[in-house]
Amino acid sequence: MTTLQSPFPELLSALVDGELADGELVVQSNALHSDWNSYLVIGHALRGGAGAPLVTGADPAFLQRLNLRLAGENVGLPVLPVSREGLMALPNQPAANEAVFRWKLVAGCASVSAALIVAWSFVGTPDTSTISQLSRNPAADQVLVSSPQGPMVRDARLEELMAAHKQLGGSSLQAPSGFLRNAGFEDSQSGRR
């Protein structure tokens, strides 16, 4: 799109009639406000007849005040692409939060961290005892015994754990929780003591 800078009132005249040819543009000049105004008034008067509203031109002072207000309030228009050329000319614009949130850096750190974790899982080989402990079947340590309360499952590992933390179920806690009180049974040897 080009903009004609020289006065060309005939274009204004055609614009008043909505008869601009494709590609013709409005002349941009304050001097043409007067022509535009009088063309409008002429049409208004000719079409009007007896019952028409008053034939009055626009007030230049009104436009001046409006322009001052628009400038003073810094009223801006969101400029939209209005032509195919405008759309095609739009550059690739950065994201609005590009400068605020450095997502590229964060994403890079996260990627490196994930790669390190995966690599560590392959490189760091745990010892065989850990593997055997982890892979040991817990059901093998469990035995079913009869008791006055009925058959009970005794787990050697659980009993080791409870023996090591026996005091938690007894004297060290002034008011042991219900869970500990119920779970803190002792073996038969300590029960005789």
Place this chain on the structure above:
Amino acid sequence: MSEEPVNSLETKPIDSDAILVERTVAGDQKAFELLVIKYQRRIQRLIGRMVRDVDLVEDIAQETFIRAYRALAQFRGEAQFYTWLYRIAVNTAKKALMDLKRNPTISENSFKSDDDDETSPLENELTSSETPDAVLASKEIAQIINAALEALPEELRQAITLREIEGLSYEEISEAMNCPIGTVRSRIFRAREAISQKVKPLLENQSGKRW
């Protein structure tokens, strides 16, 4: 000014408001100024039917155009530009009246005629801003214009009469006058220029300021 028939000029009728809106949205503030010049008086007349305070009418009209300017990018052209502007003006006036806790001094008809335009009979009512002096000046302007029209050469008078009074398009006028569209455009422009020379001094006297 010589008349040069232009056969190759193919005009495509486009709503002039739509062109001006498009150019304004594209960043051309001069185009918006042409819209303001075109509709300022009509908007003031409309507001003047709702508000009797002349100063308030001016303020509301200013606010109307500022709101319209801000919202112009959202104008999709589904309605006529003036209809859209009309609604902004009515809403702005209502809000101003509510803010001032005043009551509208006009009947509800003002608010009901949302779809009307220049054909609305209410537009013909005088408002407080239209003083007897303004009425007199308006009659004088109309007389000058009609006299200037009568003084035009036949071909120019016929062209502008077919356009302004009969409302024909350039294409229809070219058929009626048996001449190219470019010639029609040129004749209408020359007719306007001739009348404009007579009426401009009056318009400047009326507003008291030059453009």
